[in-house]
Amino acid sequence: MTTNPSPFPTSLPTPQAKRIEGGLLVASAFLSSAAVLVVEILAGRMLAPYVGMSVYSWTAIISTILAGLSIGHWLGGMLSTVDINRARRRLALIFAAAALSTAAILLLMRPIAGLVLSATDSAMVANLLISALVFLPPALIGGLAAPILTRAAIAIERENEGQVLGRLYSAGAAGAIAGSLAAGFWLIPYLGTASAVAVAAGTLGVLAVLWFWRAGMKLGAGALILLIAATGATGLKSWASLCDRESAYFCLRVVPIDTERVETAQVRGLVLDHLMHGMNVAERPEVLFSPYLAQIHRAARFLHERPARAFFVGGGAYTLPRLWAKGLDVTVAEIDPAVTAIARDQLWVDPSAMTILHEDARRALRDAPVGHYDLIIGDAFKDIAAPFHLVTQEFNQLVASRLGSDGIYLLNLVDRAPTLEAVRAVFATLRTVFPTVAVWREGQQDGGRVTFVLAASTQVWPDARVAQAAFDGWARVDTSAWTPAEALVLTDDFAPLERLLKLATDHVQ
Numbered sequence: 001m002t003t004n005p006s007p008f009p010t011s012l013p014t015p016q017a018k019r020i021e022g023g024l025l026v027a028s029a030f031l032s033s034a035a036v037l038v039v040e041i042l043a044g045r046m047l048a049p050y051v052g053m054s055v056y057s058w059t060a061i062i063s064t065i066l067a068g069l070s071i072g073h074w075l076g077g078m079l080s081t082v083d084i085n086r087a088r089r090r091l092a093l094i095f096a097a098a099a100l101s102t103a104a105i106l107l108l109m110r111p112i113a114g115l116v117l118s119a120t121d122s123a124m125v126a127n128l129l130i131s132a133l134v135f136l137p138p139a140l141i142g143g144l145a146a147p148i149l150t151r152a153a154i155a156i157e158r159e160n161e162g163q164v165l166g167r168l169y170s171a172g173a174a175g176a177i178a179g180s181l182a183a184g185f186w187l188i189p190y191l192g193t194a195s196a197v198a199v200a201a202g203t204l205g206v207l208a209v210l211w212f213w214r215a216g217m218k219l220g221a222g223a224l225i226l227l228i229a230a231t232g233a234t235g236l237k238s239w240a241s242l243c244d245r246e247s248a249y250f251c252l253r254v255v256p257i258d259t260e261r262v263e264t265a266q267v268r269g270l271v272l273d274h275l276m277h278g279m280n281v282a283e284r285p286e287v288l289f290s291p292y293l294a295q296i297h298r299a300a301r302f303l304h305e306r307p308a309r310a311f312f313v314g315g316g317a318y319t320l321p322r323l324w325a326k327g328l329d330v331t332v333a334e335i336d337p338a339v340t341a342i343a344r345d346q347l348w349v350d351p352s353a354m355t356i357l358h359e360d361a362r363r364a365l366r367d368a369p370v371g372h373y374d375l376i377i378g379d380a381f382k383d384i385a386a387p388f389h390l391v392t393q394e395f396n397q398l399v400a401s402r403l404g405s406d407g408i409y410l411l412n413l414v415d416r417a418p419t420l421e422a423v424r425a426v427f428a429t430l431r432t433v434f435p436t437v438a439v440w441r442e443g444q445q446d447g448g449r450v451t452f453v454l455a456a457s458t459q460v461w462p463d464a465r466v467a468q469a470a471f472d473g474w475a476r477v478d479t480s481a482w483t484p485a486e487a488l489v490l491t492d493d494f495a496p497l498e499r500l501l502k503l504a505t506d507h508v509q
Contacts, residue, residue: 252270254342331354
């Protein structure tokens with residue numbers, strides 16, 4: 001009776017050769033896992049310019065990456081029963097394909113997102129389809145390597161199988177942690193999305209070249225270097241026009257409104273990720289192109305007699321803070337310093353004219369004195385990515401405590417008619433804290449996206465004054481039929497804005 005021979009009968013003749021090979025296998029497990037997790041974190045930033053950031057996008061991304069890895073691991077298991085030379089060749093080809101599919105993300109994202117968004121207006125479907133078409137291939141191909149690496153490592157050190165398994169699993173997990181931390185804390189903030197993709201692709205490319213070299217396929221290694229470099233360079237050029245500046249929070253772009261070039265435009269708009277967040281006119285801050293800002297401005301003038309201090313939840317283009325800073329003490333909580341910088345550099349905003357806090361608005365309000373503000377403006381709500389923690393009952397209680405006795409809380413919200421589930425929930429939630437809540441809507445369309453402005457206060461306003469507070473094209477909503485008991489009250493524990501909003505994936509080209 002004979003036993004099965006070792007799959008490595010001649011290739012690793014010495015203990016030192018086995019140690020080198022084992023170390024390379026562990027390093028490959030670490031680096032390949034890191035590259036896949038870099039892609040996962042980057043996926044959120046790359047989806048944002050097209051469908052925004054929400055629980056839908058992260059659900060789609062995580063599900064896609066896990067599905068790709070699961071399929072890859074299963075298929076990789078069928079490829080793992082090979083000798084050392086075949087294992088090296090297969091690892092070389094797998095890492096080469098993973099590197100190319102990762103670099104190709106930069107080329108594929110824009111056309112695939114365009115096709116998907118033209119075919120569906122569902123944010124949920126769009127997130128799932130774009131994620132699957134763009135990010136499933138690199139995750140699947142990357143997942144092929146793990147079983148081959150593990151099988152090869154066990155065969156080299158068969159007498160310590162348990163230790164080898166633990167070593168490889170630990171290396172993969174550690175690589176995933178390192179990739180996540182590197183992408184979120186370093187690659188995206190300091191290099192940007194496109195360069196971070198290039199780093200991930202380059203890491204996989206280095207692994208491919210290593211295993212091509214170990215397999216004696218030096219010509220393949222040289223050809224791969226050229227192919228990855230060409231794909232990456234083309235992708236970087238394709239992606240370069242999408243953002244003027246990229247921060248840890250947004251892809252920022254300034255677009256000309258009245259001319260073709262930003263440099264000569266006297267009217268400029270700020271696009272954050274996929275939506276226009278405001279338009280400013282040079283030397284004319286009183287011009288408010290956004291109808292909801294005009295409505296907020298008019299409501300503040302008619303409903304508060306002598307406001308002195310205002311607090312803004314979100315800065316964006318700083319359109320209204322820029323105007324109000326001429327007569328009020330204005331404080332703006334804008335979480336992203338890059339937004340402030342681009343507003344200063346290209347949108348004619350003078351940060352010295354106001355107090356700007358680069359932190360979350362809820363935290364900023366928590367640190368503010370009780371009863372300090374006359375007006376608090378909620379301007380962080382644009383689409384399904386509206387921050388849920390800024391519409392809850394607990395946040396409204398915080399807002400109420402920071403308003404003076406005649407203070408007003410004004411906020412905008414976009415909802416979809418005719419159901420209007422989101423605005424009804426926000427209204428009902430405000431009513432649990434504020435006895436008076438007025439609502440205006442833009443236009444009278446029965447379907448599609450509708451913009452609302454809500455005003456909440458402890459004061460009771462005469463109906464005539466509320467009617468006068470409606471800007472041209474806006475009308476007061478009769479909320480007498482909105483039974484608060486029938487609407488969902490949003491809390492820190494449960495605030496399903498994405499489900500309530502049901503918004504289309506509107507985006508800026």
